[in-house]
Amino acid sequence: MNRKKLALFGVIIALVAAYYFFGLGQYFSLDFFKSQQAAIESYRAQQPLLAATIFFVVYVAVTALSFPGAALLTLVGGAVFGLLWGTVLISFASTIGATLAFLIARFLLRDSVQARFGDRLKAINAGVEKEGALYLFTLRLVPAFPFFIINLVMGLTRMKVSTYFWVSQLGMFAGTIVYVNAGTQLAQIESLSGIVSPGLLASFVLLGIFPLIAKKIVDWVKARKVYAGWNKPAKFDRNVVVIGAGAAGLVTSYIAAAVKAKVTLVEKHKMGGDCLNTGCVPSKALIRSAKLLSQMANSRHYGISSAQAEFNFGEAMERVQRVIQEIAPHDSIERYTELGVEVLEGTAKIVSPWEVEITNGNGQTQRLSTRSIVIASGARPFVPPIPGLSEVGCLTSDTIWNLRELPKRLVVLGGGPIGSELSQTFARLGSQVTQVEMAPRLLMREDPEVSELVRQRFIADGVNVAVNHAAKRFIVEDGEKILIAEHAGQEVRIPFDEVLVAVGRAANLKGYGLEELGIPVGKTVDTNEFLQTRYPNIYAAGDVAGPYQFTHTAAHQAWYAAVNALFDPFKKFKADYTVIPWATFTEPEVARVGLNELEAKEKSIAYQASVYGIADLDRAIADGEAHGFVKVLTAPGGDRILGVTIAGEHAGDLIAEYVLAMKQGIGLNKILGTIHIYPTMAEANKYVAGVWKKANAPQGLLVWVERFHAWRRG
Numbered sequence: 207m208n209r210k211k212l213a214l215f216g217v218i219i220a221l222v223a224a225y226y227f228f229g230l231g232q233y234f235s236l237d238f239f240k241s242q243q244a245a246i247e248s249y250r251a252q253q254p255l256l257a258a259t260i261f262f263v264v265y266v267a268v269t270a271l272s273f274p275g276a277a278l279l280t281l282v283g284g285a286v287f288g289l290l291w292g293t294v295l296i297s298f299a300s301t302i303g304a305t306l307a308f309l310i311a312r313f314l315l316r317d318s319v320q321a322r323f324g325d326r327l328k329a330i331n332a333g334v335e336k337e338g339a340l341y342l343f344t345l346r347l348v349p350a351f352p353f354f355i356i357n358l359v360m361g362l363t364r365m366k367v368s369t370y371f372w373v374s375q376l377g378m379f380a381g382t383i384v385y386v387n388a389g390t391q392l393a394q395i396e397s398l399s400g401i402v403s404p405g406l407l408a409s410f411v412l413l414g415i416f417p418l419i420a421k422k423i424v425d426w427v428k429a430r431k432v433y434a435g436w437n438k439p440a441k442f443d444r445n446v447v448v449i450g451a452g453a454a455g456l457v458t459s460y461i462a463a464a465v466k467a468k469v470t471l472v473e474k475h476k477m478g479g480d481c482l483n484t485g486c487v488p489s490k491a492l493i494r495s496a497k498l499l500s501q502m503a504n505s506r507h508y509g510i511s512s513a514q515a516e517f518n519f520g521e522a523m524e525r526v527q528r529v530i531q532e533i534a535p536h537d538s539i540e541r542y543t544e545l546g547v548e549v550l551e552g553t554a555k556i557v558s559p560w561e562v563e564i565t566n567g568n569g570q571t572q573r574l575s576t577r578s579i580v581i582a583s584g585a586r587p588f589v590p591p592i593p594g595l596s597e598v599g600c601l602t603s604d605t606i607w608n609l610r611e612l613p614k615r616l617v618v619l620g621g622g623p624i625g626s627e628l629s630q631t632f633a634r635l636g637s638q639v640t641q642v643e644m645a646p647r648l649l650m651r652e653d654p655e656v657s658e659l660v661r662q663r664f665i666a667d668g669v670n671v672a673v674n675h676a677a678k679r680f681i682v683e684d685g686e687k688i689l690i691a692e693h694a695g696q697e698v699r700i701p702f703d704e705v706l707v708a709v710g711r712a713a714n715l716k717g718y719g720l721e722e723l724g725i726p727v728g729k730t731v732d733t734n735e736f737l738q739t740r741y742p743n744i745y746a747a748g749d750v751a752g753p754y755q756f757t758h759t760a761a762h763q764a765w766y767a768a769v770n771a772l773f774d775p776f777k778k779f780k781a782d783y784t785v786i787p788w789a790t791f792t793e794p795e796v797a798r799v800g801l802n803e804l805e806a807k808e809k810s811i812a813y814q815a816s817v818y819g820i821a822d823l824d825r826a827i828a829d830g831e832a833h834g835f836v837k838v839l840t841a842p843g844g845d846r847i848l849g850v851t852i853a854g855e856h857a858g859d860l861i862a863e864y865v866l867a868m869k870q871g872i873g874l875n876k877i878l879g880t881i882h883i884y885p886t887m888a889e890a891n892k893y894v895a896g897v898w899k900k901a902n903a904p905q906g907l908l909v910w911v912e913r914f915h916a917w918r919r920g
Contacts (some may be wrong), residue, residue, distance in 0.1 A: 215314060221271055239282050250286050258287065262299050269303025270310070272354035276300065277385065284386035292386040300382065301375040304357050308370050311361025319362050338365045339373050346377025353378075429742050436558050444468050444576040446771050447562045449554040449718060452479020453757045454748025455582035456537055457764035458771075463546035467772050470574060471547050472554040472564055478537035479584050480749075481757045482530060484604045489627055491529040493791055495522045496634035500667065500793075507830050519612035519635060526607060556581075556719035559741045578743045578771035581731060582764070583718055585711040585749035594680030598687045601706045603628070613637050613704035617689055619677055621648040623790040625708035626660065630792050633669045640670040640700055642691055647673055649790060653802050656853050659834065660792055672700070680705070713750045735780040737767045745771050756788055785868045789858035794834045797857035799865050800849030801839055813839040813848055816874075816901065818894035820854040825885040831855035836894040838864070838874065845873030845898065856887050863891050874898045 224230070239246075250257040265279050280300075283292040342365070345356050360370060446462050448455045451473035462469035476483045498515075505513035535541060539549045552566040556579060563573045587602035589595070601609070603624050614637065618629045621643030629641040641648070641664070647657040648664075648671065661671050675691040675698060682688070689700040713730045725739045726732040730752035737745045747767040748760035763781055770778040787799035806813045820826045820834040834854025840847055850864040867877060878895035882888050 214310070218271065218310070222273075239278060239285075243285060246282070246286055258291070258295060261286070262295055265296065265299035266303040266306065269300055269353075270306035272307055272357070276303075276353070280382065280385040281388060284388065284390045289383075289387055289390055292390075293383055296386060297375065297379055297382050300378055301371060304353060304374050304378075305367065305371050307354065307357035308361040309367065311358045316362050335364060338363065339369055342370065342373045343377045346374055346381075432741055433559060436560075439560055439575045442560065442575045442577045444470050444548075444574055446470075446578045446580060446768070447472065447554070447574055447576040448580045448582055449556075449562070450479065450582035450584055450714075450748070450750075451477045451537070451549070452582060452584045452748060452760065453481055454584075454750075454760040454764045454767070455479070455580070456542070457761045458580050458582060458747060458768040459542060459547045460545060461765060461768035462772060463542075465772065466546075469547055470576070471542065471549045472562070473549070473551060474553045477539060477542075477549075478534060480586075480604070482533060482537055484607060486757055487530055487533055488526045488607050489603075489624075489631075490791060491526045492522065492635075493627060493631050495525065496631040497793065500634045517636075520610040522635070523607065523610055554718065556723060556744070559723065559743060578745065580764075580767045580771055581718060581720075581739075581744065581746040581750055582748045582760075582767075583714040583750045585713045585755060587707065588710045588712040589707050590677075590709055592677055592679060594682075595705075595707075598680045598682060598705065601704055603706075603708060606706060609704075613702075615701065615703045616640070617642060617700055617702040617705040618708060619705065620708035620710070621645060621650070621673065622708065622710065623649070623788075625706070626664075626790060626792050628706060628708060629669050630664055630667055633664070633667045638670075639668070640672055640702070642675045642677055642689065642700070643671075643673045644676040645673065649796065651804075652790075652796055652798065653804050653837070653851060656796055656851060659794060659853050660796065663793060672698075711749065711755055713752070715750065736770050736774070736778050737763060737781055738770070742774070743771070753783070754786055754788070756786075758788075759783075759786055762786075785865055787861050787865045789861065791858065793855075794853045795855065795857035797852045797861035798850065799861055800847065800868055802849055802851050803837075803839065806839060806848065811848070812842050814842050814898075814901070815839055816894055816898035818890055818897050820887075820890055823887065823890050823893070825887050825889065826855065828885065829855065831887075836860070836890045838894050838898065840874060840898060845875045845895075845902075846871075847873060852890075854887075854890070860887060860891060863888065 246257075261279075261283065265276070265283070267273075268275050268279060280296050283296045286292070287295060338360075342356070342360060346353075445467035446458070446469050448458050448462075448469065448471045451459075451471055455471060455473070456478070459469050459471040478487075479485075481487060499517060501508070502513040502515050505511070539551075542549050550564055550566070552564045555563050555565075557563045557573065559579075560577070561573055561575050562579060563571055565571045587604055589600065589602065606628070612635055613632070616632050616637040616639050618625050618632075618639060618641045621641060625641060625643070626648055629639050633639040647654065648660055649657050661673075664671050672691070672693070675693045677689060677691050678697070679690045680687065681690060687702050687705070689702060689705065691698045691700060713727075715727050715731065720727055720731065723741070723744075725741070725744065731739060731746040731750055733739055733746050733751050737747055737751060739746055745767040747763040749755045751763060766779050766781045785799060787797065789795060789797040801809075801811065801813070803813070803815060805811075815837060817835050817837045820836065821832040823832070826832045826834075831854065834852070834857070836854075837851045838847060839849045847864060847868050850861060850868075852860050854860075863877070866872070874895040878892060878899055880892065882892045
């Protein structure tokens, strides 16, 4: 706390102490004011302006410092100044005092509260920014909510001071009139409960509910306006039509069928989407083959003098296809038909908010009416417009699976998860891989030590890691393909046989009728917290909606899209992104959930880091995988988990314990008290909790415990 904050805090403490030390509370009792009413009214008659000024200043001070007595002062204002001038004085004095209390709380506490709980306050800050004025207005109408608490809590948010002032002025006006009018009858009032009757409070509560009802009406009117010009069908062929049979579309359809809704799923290419056909499944299958080759090449590490493998790249790629075919029945048309989903093969286009036109491979069309639509059209690899790239040709994460001959020299553009996984894999399979990344390190979303750990392993596997290299153009010179990259202001020539572009993915937004319906899009479809688009009955989920492009988050979003599409307006849920895990399947694997140190520092969130080196773990040593670490960030002074990063063998599996812990509010103390099987990699999760416990041991108590044991020894 800086000097200015300390000084203000000291002044407030001194004033509060003086209030109680000198017994000033006695002057804010109903009996005292009634006994002095004649004298006060006489003084007001002789010095009206000065009396009003003194009253105004006292009222502002009482409300600004949150002293008890504002209600009594309101009554006195009515008794002394009458309904008109009493209302004017008190209305402005109460608003100014409340705003000062708001500013004091903001100045003294907001920065520290936001720094410590910023991640948890994201949703609150977003809600205040969007609808804070409505919430504040509602609270101001209901005197059952203590106003000094409202001042304090709102001061911790990011609400604008001007908004707080004018909303408070309007919101408290009705209550001010009621109290001031009651004050004009001060002689007949025996206690505060005389005016705060259950009936009056009920009236205020109803008044407070009115803005919420009004908001619902406004939302309904807005929805009607959005649908203006469209003819809504009298009845619908389907409850929901889902466009796209990737992770989001499959889960949405499954849920709809499970609750006996009539659902149609439309897919123009392959069931299972990218994950099954060109993403997660094939990449992990090829990674497994490459890892086996790596282990055999390092057989001496396992006490085997030599190990030979007859490796054929084409056969390995055929195995990838067999794995896809083995998993494909899980996502097949037959399976989903058995589940109760109507599956149609073809291209879907939304032609009205309630109609989808489907064109099959023969050019035949059919139009279905539906109460709701879920867009789950996924994403595709992004190919940047680098000069010469189209001339040399490129591979993407979609097309690389067509290879049957191993590229001798492979350039990989991109240092993110996809580029990193495939760079290491192809290097282990025998390609001379150069990974080109324009950023200063690989996996830029991870902590620097994670990037360095991965880079060192890549180098050991033969990958030429070229960070700080920007791809400028591609050329063909004497029949040889060459990438011209810029590094430290100089041009670098990198010859290659094939180039894999892995610089990100772009949402599939074209051809689905979004433009014709005026549905706003950016890099993804614009949705609200309920995954609704411009039209409340049209939803988007998965890669096409963002903000994450993971199969598991697509499935997570699908639950919200399905339930909201089927049960709104009776019930709907805001999509929850508070605990989202992800993993990069390099070796070492990298998995994360919540904050890492990089993000915590960027957001100025205070944390304590506890790190356990997996090199000390018995199972890791036995398996020859003694590398990596588990890092847990906790809130200072407690065991609440803010985030976890794991780098090492089976990191993607180990992170699950922390995902559960964060979701259910379980801290490191309980993880430390949980039995973990020996010897397993999962023990690392317990041992890092032990690192935290040791760092937070009560040293003072341990000194006394040591003395106690010494005393018992005699």
